[in-house]
Amino acid sequence: MSRLIxxxxxxxxxxxxxxxxxxxxxxxxxxxxxxxxxxxxQGEPIHAVLTHAPEVPPPTGRSAPAKVIVELEVExxxxxxxxxxxxxxxxxxxxxxxxxxxxxxxxxxxxxxxNHPDSKMPHNIDLHAxxxxxxxxxxxxxxxxxxxxxxxxxxxxxxxxxxxATAPVGMHIANGMYGLILVxxxxxxxxxxxxxxxxxxxxxTVGKYREKGLQPFDMQKxxxxxxxxxxxxxxxxxxxxxxxxxxxxxxTVRLYVGNGxxxxxxxxxxxxxxxxxxxxxxxTRFQENxxxxxxxxxxxxxxxxxxxxxxxxxxxxxxxxxxxxxxALGMMKVEGDDALDIYSGKEVDSxxxxxxxxxxxxxxxxxxxxxxxxxxxxxxVEAGGILFxxxxxxxxxxxxxxVKGVFPPLAxxxxxxxxxxxxxxxxxxxxxxxxxxxxxxxxxxxxPMSQLNDDEVANILTYVRNSWGNExxxxxxxxxxxxxxxxxxxxxxxx
Amino acid sequence: xxxxxxxxxxxxxxxxxxxxxxxxxxxxxxxxxxxxVASFRLDDAPVTASEFADFVAAHPKWRRDAVSPLFADAxxxxxxxxxxxPVTRVSWFAARAYCTSQGKRLPTEDEWEFAARASETSIDAxxxxxxxxxxxxxxxxxxxxxxxxxxxxxxxVYGVHDMHGLVxxxxxxxxxxxxxxxxxxxxxxxxxxxxGAGTLSATDVSDYARFMRVAFRxxxxxxxxxxxxxxxxxxxxxxVR
Numbered sequence: 001m002s003r004l005i006x007x008x009x010x011x012x013x014x015x016x017x018x019x020x021x022x023x024x025x026x027x028x029x030x031x032x033x034x035x036x037x038x039x040x041x042q043g044e045p046i047h048a049v050l051t052h053a054p055e056v057p058p059p060t061g062r063s064a065p066a067k068v069i070v071e072l073e074v075e076x077x078x079x080x081x082x083x084x085x086x087x088x089x090x091x092x093x094x095x096x097x098x099x100x101x102x103x104x105x106x107x108x109x110x111x112x113x114x115n116h117p118d119s120k121m122p123h124n125i126d127l128h129a130x131x132x133x134x135x136x137x138x139x140x141x142x143x144x145x146x147x148x149x150x151x152x153x154x155x156x157x158x159x160x161x162x163x164x165a166t167a168p169v170g171m172h173i174a175n176g177m178y179g180l181i182l183v184x185x186x187x188x189x190x191x192x193x194x195x196x197x198x199x200x201x202x203x204x205t206v207g208k209y210r211e212k213g214l215q216p217f218d219m220q221k222x223x224x225x226x227x228x229x230x231x232x233x234x235x236x237x238x239x240x241x242x243x244x245x246x247x248x249x250x251x252t253v254r255l256y257v258g259n260g261x262x263x264x265x266x267x268x269x270x271x272x273x274x275x276x277x278x279x280x281x282x283x284t285r286f287q288e289n290x291x292x293x294x295x296x297x298x299x300x301x302x303x304x305x306x307x308x309x310x311x312x313x314x315x316x317x318x319x320x321x322x323x324x325x326x327x328a329l330g331m332m333k334v335e336g337d338d339a340l341d342i343y344s345g346k347e348v349d350s351x352x353x354x355x356x357x358x359x360x361x362x363x364x365x366x367x368x369x370x371x372x373x374x375x376x377x378x379x380x381v382e383a384g385g386i387l388f389x390x391x392x393x394x395x396x397x398x399x400x401x402x403v404k405g406v407f408p409p410l411a412x413x414x415x416x417x418x419x420x421x422x423x424x425x426x427x428x429x430x431x432x433x434x435x436x437x438x439x440x441x442x443x444x445x446x447x448p449m450s451q452l453n454d455d456e457v458a459n460i461l462t463y464v465r466n467s468w469g470n471e472x473x474x475x476x477x478x479x480x481x482x483x484x485x486x487x488x489x490x491x492x493x494x495x
Numbered sequence: 496x497x498x499x500x501x502x503x504x505x506x507x508x509x510x511x512x513x514x515x516x517x518x519x520x521x522x523x524x525x526x527x528x529x530x531x532v533a534s535f536r537l538d539d540a541p542v543t544a545s546e547f548a549d550f551v552a553a554h555p556k557w558r559r560d561a562v563s564p565l566f567a568d569a570x571x572x573x574x575x576x577x578x579x580x581p582v583t584r585v586s587w588f589a590a591r592a593y594c595t596s597q598g599k600r601l602p603t604e605d606e607w608e609f610a611a612r613a614s615e616t617s618i619d620a621x622x623x624x625x626x627x628x629x630x631x632x633x634x635x636x637x638x639x640x641x642x643x644x645x646x647x648x649x650x651x652v653y654g655v656h657d658m659h660g661l662v663x664x665x666x667x668x669x670x671x672x673x674x675x676x677x678x679x680x681x682x683x684x685x686x687x688x689x690x691g692a693g694t695l696s697a698t699d700v701s702d703y704a705r706f707m708r709v710a711f712r713x714x715x716x717x718x719x720x721x722x723x724x725x726x727x728x729x730x731x732x733x734x735v736r
Contacts, residue, residue: 088635117570120634120663120723121707122714143714144721145570166714168706175635206628216632219703220624 030185030284033131036155038106038186041067045110050099053233054245056195056256057102059188065106072099073114074123074142074164074177081203081229082236082327084212084364089234090121090164090175096234097199097260098162098179105157105183110149111136117145122166124148128298129160129181137165157185159282159300161258170262174204174222176234178260180300185284192304193251198330199258200266200295200317201234202227209326209451212367225263230322232315232330239315239330247307249336252276254304255315261297267318268295268303270332272311277304292318309343310336325451362386363459370455370477377462377474384463387456391449392464400468406444408437411468420475423465424483427457454480507538507546509599509730510654515618517609520705532609534732537602540645540656541581541664541725542593548576550593557589570720579644581662581725587717590665594728601667602729604712608705611658613651621702630704633660659704665726669712 030036045067049057060066075094081087092098103109115123122143126135130152139150163169164177180199204222205215209229221228232239239245247253259266269292277286278293282300287293295301307313315330316323323329366383369375389398392410396402400411410416415437416423430448434441452460454477461480465472514534522528551557551572559572566588574584585593587601594600602610614620621627646656715724 117722119721120636120711122711141714143711143716143719144723145568146719167710168703171631171703171707206632216628217635219628219631 030157033155036105036157037153038065041065041108045069047071048101048103048109050093050101051197052093052095052099053097053197053199054239056100056182056197059191060102060104060107060184061188062104063186065104065108067108067110068103069110069112070101071112071114072101072125073116074119075116076119076121078214080235080237081205081215081231082210084367085205085207085210086214087203087205088175088214088217090119090123090172090177092125092162092164092177092179096176096178096201097197097258098177100179100197100256101162101181103154103181103183104188105154105186107183108151108153110151111140112147112149113140113142114147115142115144119144121172123164123172123177124166125162126165127152127160127162127181129154129156129158129162129183131155134165135162141166154183157183157284159183159256159258159279159302161260161298161300163260163298170222171217171219173260173262174202174217176201176260178258180256180258182256189254189302192254194245194247194253195256196245196253197256198232198239198245198315199234199260200230200232200264200268200328201260202262202264203229203231205229211453222262227264227322227326230264230317230319230326230328232328236327241331244312244331244333247332247334249307249310249334249339252304252306253332254302256300256302257295258300259295259297263297264317264319264322265297266295266328267292268301269293269316269318270303270305271314271316272309273305273307273313275303275305278302307334307336309339310334311343363456366459367455377466380459380462380474381466384459384461385467387452387460388463391452392460395446396464400464400470405440405442408435408440408442410464411470413437413470417465417470417472420461420465420472420479421483423461424457424475424480425487427452427461428480428484429487454478454484507540507542507727509536509728510539511732512537512606512610512653512655514732515609517605517612517619519605519608520702520709530605532605535602535606536730536732537606537610537653537655538599538727538729539650539654541662541727542590543645544574544576544578544580544582547582547585547593550596551576554592554596557592562589564718566718568718568720570722572720574722579646580642581645581657583642583662583722583725584720585665585724585726586720587665587669587715590726591667593726597728599728599730601665601726604666604668606729607658607664607666608708610651610653610655613653613655613658615649615651618652621705627702627704630659634704634707662723662725663708663711663721665724666712669715670717 042064043066048068048070051057072092074092076090078086078088089096113125122141124137124141126137128135130136132152136150140148142148160181162179162181164172166172204218205228206218207215257268275290277288278290279286279302280293293301311334313332317328362382363386366375366379369379395407396410400409402409415435427449431446434443457480458475458477461475512535514532516529516531518528519530555561562571567586570584571586572584591601612619612621614626643661650656
């Protein structure tokens with residue numbers, strides 16, 4: 001409203017032209033760290049509540065500085081980074097990102113860093129919320145099976161990244177050693193209905209994206225900043241399907257979003273929402289009405305939005321290939337009554353949703369069965385169906401009916417069923433140019449599905465050749481391999 | 496129970512490592528990045544758990560229940576002793592005592608790193624990217640996995656096994672490089688002197704495996720023990736007769 005300057009006011013200003021318009025008042029400052037010492041800690045020491053993402057500890061609710069004891073354990077452990085893909089993560093608190101720490105400005109933090117005896121590496125912690133050389137790093141350098149202690153006073157409010165700073169620091173961060181510490185302003189943050197913890201990181205594996213098995217760290221890719229995965233909360237799937245964060249229509253949601261890096265900056269965006277407020281860079285001021293906010297590596301932001309319409313909202317790094325091809329997406333499911341006056345209801349985000357919604361255990365089972373030579377057609381159909389939803393249904397539709405005149409149907413398709421090897425070739429190499437399917441000509445482009453391995457192609461094709469009324473035999477990985485071996489692929493393509 | 500040669504080969508066989516020059520990650524004198532390493536001898540394998548058990552039996556003051564807490568932390572020998580796996584959970588003091596009992600000593604950091612550059616075919620494979628990736632693969636694994644026996648793989652060109660991929664190893668001057676943090680503050684004289692740290696003063700910033708060894712060593716104190724830290728012994732070169 002205030003931006004609509006009335007003609008009357010314009011006239012008034014014009015009439016008073018010789019007088020300068022008053023300068024806007026200088027924004028109040030917090031006084032920074034010089035004003036951040038709120039005196040000695042009061043009362044009994046408090047043990048900080050630590051949470052794993054996406055949970056956030058409750059507000060401190062305190063009106064005086066306290067001594068807060070934080071105990072954080074470093075653990076090196078193998079965990080899934082994607083479906084069927086494991087990675088050796090180095091963690092603060094057993095998860096990636098590390099445990100969320102919430103304190104109040106002026107608090108004195110007694111920090112205990114414990115390095116699990118089974119760790120192979122020494123570790124330390126540099127908290128960006130610390131005022132002092134190294135941010136705690138040198139004081140917390142800890143051998144396996146030992147514990148270090150140091151104390152700091154949190155002088156600046158804000159949302160801060162912490163990370164391991166042991167050489168080679170990039171590798172420690174690339175393995176997941178980062179998290180967030182929130183220093184509440186003395187009066188606390190304005191209350192909201194939901195708070196969540198989301199942290200982005202980039203990962204570098206020897207195997208390509210979604211290549212199965214335990215994948216080692218690839219130093220060269222890390223140096224070249226050529227990420228294999230870009231993830232929210234440390235694994236593909238950490239924030240999708242049953243793990244999606246939730247809200248209800250009419251609630252205000254606050255996300256504490258960090259970016260551990262080590263290399264990439266995030267163009268953080270929620271598809272279908274506009275951030276009502278962004279406390280950019282995790283600082284004190286907020287910007288309003290923001291579509292996408294930039295979060296530097298080693299930085300953070302608080303974003304807030306009120307949700308009006310039910311449905312699924314997709315969190316992405318809007319450097320969008322990362323979302324589509326490297327895993328940088330999450331989901332927020334909003335329940336409540338339709339608000340058709342605000343939004344008609346058709347979701348635009350099914351492309352991103354697709355392979356995230358379904359449980360993917362059958363894929364792993366099929367892979368395991370194939371390895372043992374005991375794979376059944378039923379297993380292939382089940383696994384293939386899930387992969388189909390993730391990879392193919394965007395164009396060919398869940399029903400296999402395609403889109404008339406644009407994407408050819410698979411259900412009842414003469415073109416599909418007539419030639420198995422040709423179908424394999426289409427999946428592997430894509431299809432470009434006119435084809436006639438069930439008497440109708442289609443002339444569009446299907447990209448080569450280079451990301452799929454032989455097992456996956458076999459399972460998908462077994463599914464489509466045995467769904468929606470199609471009846472065909474199973475497609476084996478060997479058949480796929482044979483076609484792949486005889487296919488000319490452009491240089492540089494996967495496989 | 497004991498093989499006939501147990502008394503002879505007790506504690507590993509020394510093999511000759513001809514001397515040469517190499518570049519430490521953190522040269523003691525920035526103007527002289529190359530260090531001379533004199534010829535020396537090095538055990539062909541890490542000391543095994545059963546070898547260390549024999550030592551403890553002969554020197555009861557190094558038993559878990561007898562050792563002074565000054566010389567070994569609470570985790571000392573907390574893994575059962577026995578077998579051909581490398582002994583771990585040993586302190587620097589205990590490792591040193593073991594070597595001394597055999598008329599040997601711990602290798603220096605320079606000696607260890609000099610010998611560790613060798614591959615099966617070359618005395619210096621430290622710039623081979625594939626080998627580097629292999630080493631990082633081991634460094635990336637958690638220490639909880641069960642250890643393989645010593646000498647399971649091929650020896651390097653000197654005939655030395657298991658310099659990489661099995662356990663970290665104590666060296667005599669493990670705290671030579673005080674490496675407090677990621678080395679970002681390297682640069683001023685005092686820091687260089689006291690931390691010796693920093694990518695600014697490192698000779699090869701791409702050798703992550705060496706960074707990690709240096710970082711690991713510098714996190715230790717002489718009494719510390721970990722489940723992935725063992726040792727082997729060394730000796731000066733034999734007199735030329």
